[in-house]
Amino acid sequence: MYKTLLVILDGLGDEYVKELNGTPLEYVKNEINNFNKLASEGITGMMYPIEPGVPPSSDTAHLTIFGYDMKKEYSGRGVFEALGAGLNLEEGQVALRANFGTVVERDRQLIVVDRRAGRISGRDADILARDLQKHLEEKGLPVKFIHTLEHRGVLVIKPEEGELSSKITDVDPHEVNTPIYASQPFENIGEEEKIKAIKTAEILNRVVKESYLFLKDHPVNAEREKRGELPANVVLTRGAGLITRYEPFKDRWGYKAAFVAAGPLYRGIAMALGMEPINVIGATGTPSTNLENKFKGVLEAFRRGYDFVFLHIKGTDNLSHSKKAREKAMFIKEIDKHLSILFEILDDTVIAITGDHTTSSVKGKHMGLPVPILIHAPGGRFDDNKFFDETDCINHGGLGFIHGRNIMPVLLDLSDRANELGIRTSPKPVFYIGAGGTPLKL
């Protein structure tokens, strides 16, 4: 049995970018020798995170890749955001991603100017969040709002009279020059759920309204405007999630897992599945992250006895969203430089490298196109692919086109942990190899 490392380069897949005459990966394909070494010695392919044409969010993609069924087990994004932000959560609470945004008032409506408040960050956001929380408490609203990274924050609604529901629509309209919409219950839900959802949406809508009424006149925003920056004068929520318990990764796959990730969402996902954090200095969840420390963190995790490590690198996705294709290519080259840190564990570790989805550097958004994947496994099968880019993984990939849900079984198989189908002695084979049940006595 081998150890297993899953490296997710967020938003790795891309479209053809005219300026680069290829995708970012194709543009640097002759300069990423460490990726190419692993691709040459390993097996490659393409991976549809969910299904062809379905653009996943990062959390739905990660959950699927970790082997959880989106349709049956997804709690909503807010749960991960809140966990990743370090909040203590209790079952029955509803957590939401809550970004600072910029709106203008027109005809009693709030029109979205910027969904990220000019990518506000640091002290400004901290002060605004702290003061807003005080204001919401004074207004008697049963919520907790905190700032996390850049323009991002988390809102938790606590149940006071009766249960809450996460079956409510987003306040964030997901585009600009459009009014903010009131949250409302999903259509097609039962009567009982609807009553809970109406109550939850009411609290949420009051929070959003109060956030505008309070933030619009806050001195921090006055100063921002003086400096020519956009004010953070509203909180835009999305991805309501009811705090629920996921089956632990260990119970499902048998691995004792740790993670190296800085982005709160990814930390939250890993924590929801019971993975243990390995915190490294300089990890930021942005292109300026300390890659060396992150890769060294992986080695540290294995040294501490974990047999599965999830390494998440976010910068690739950020640069795609900003349509910085060339910078994305350069960041991939940077990652390639540090990839050699892993070479000392090649003999006893299965290493998979892929993305959670395609983020087009042309359109600046997630797409449902497939993502290159490489898996380097001791004694693992070889295809004749020599490069880690889209075209070569398409034309020479020995895995073919797989789905996100296939990744965990493939990793179990290549790390010598899978039992043959049909001869399983238990629905949880990994745990019970040689240890399940009672020995037969003569």
Add this chain to the structure above:
Amino acid sequence: MYKTLLVILDGLGDEYVKELNGTPLEYVKNEINNFNKLASEGITGMMYPIEPGVPPSSDTAHLTIFGYDMKKEYSGRGVFEALGAGLNLEEGQVALRANFGTVVERDRQLIVVDRRAGRISGRDADILARDLQKHLEEKGLPVKFIHTLEHRGVLVIKPEEGELSSKITDVDPHEVNTPIYASQPFENIGEEEKIKAIKTAEILNRVVKESYLFLKDHPVNAEREKRGELPANVVLTRGAGLITRYEPFKDRWGYKAAFVAAGPLYRGIAMALGMEPINVIGATGTPSTNLENKFKGVLEAFRRGYDFVFLHIKGTDNLSHSKKAREKAMFIKEIDKHLSILFEILDDTVIAITGDHTTSSVKGKHMGLPVPILIHAPGGRFDDNKFFDETDCINHGGLGFIHGRNIMPVLLDLSDRANELGIRTSPKPVFYIGAGGTPLKL
């Protein structure tokens, strides 16, 4: 957001044909420069309409490609045939495809000699159909029979005393030198359904018997036999369908859709989904169709404000069924010539070209093999495929092997209409982009 054109070349996929040293597409692969241009600039792959090894009928394939679930939503083929024939239908009626065929009487049985009555068409078929309808009315049968194209027709059974059922077997034995079988209820249906099905089958069996008794002595058939042609002396039915309402294409996918198609079946499918017809002069649903007008009809549809057009070309399938591989290849070259008509819309339109299934020019029948697909999208991803044929789409296709059910999501994604999974503001995300719910009032 881009407009979307879906071109279905019926029965496009094929097998290796010895005489051509390849499939028809492979035979002309160096002569179809317009197809190749779109393939080179776009993304390609192979498409299994249903599942590997499952040969679809044209209607089940089209429905699946349009994103409807065959297992749950299929009404039966007759519904489409009747709609496509321009019949006014009412809920509760049962419609069937009803072909003219040729039988001989032997031991009081009717043995099928030809399932298409020597591909009878035109005036002969019109007269026979008109006179047969009169005869059936005189016999008091609650049915409507009309001739459509070539040997094809449609039979509609109207409910008189109690409800009808479409759960009845085909009268058409689907092969020659075999007796016609009486229609009977499906096995494994409930008691209530069985009573309806018995009644429906009884009416149908009387119609088929009367069709023989009446047509065998009809003067048109006497003349046909004098000319050495096969008589159309029976009506063979199949694909019973209960008139039902499909969820409109617009509600499901958000597109305002039109279609350019001549074959009644395809017109019927499009109409059943609420697509609007764009009728063009010279469209026949055969290899002699006016291709130029059909492609120009597509441009006209977009000019009229539709944002989705379904263009259907039937000739490829007809020639495969007749085992005319070389003619199929030549017809594909003809299509290629007119494909350039579409080049003026490349900048703002996603164009997908594929078949609904493989029709083997060797075996003359539908097969469950995959079909080449190309998608040209503005800013769309490039693989390094330069040709639109089976082998190149297999070896270089960046979509890999997808399924018919994936096509609509892929088109939504590439036309910038898809919402990320997990951030949906409503169960029907496409409709609610920027439009969901009520503006939040201050």
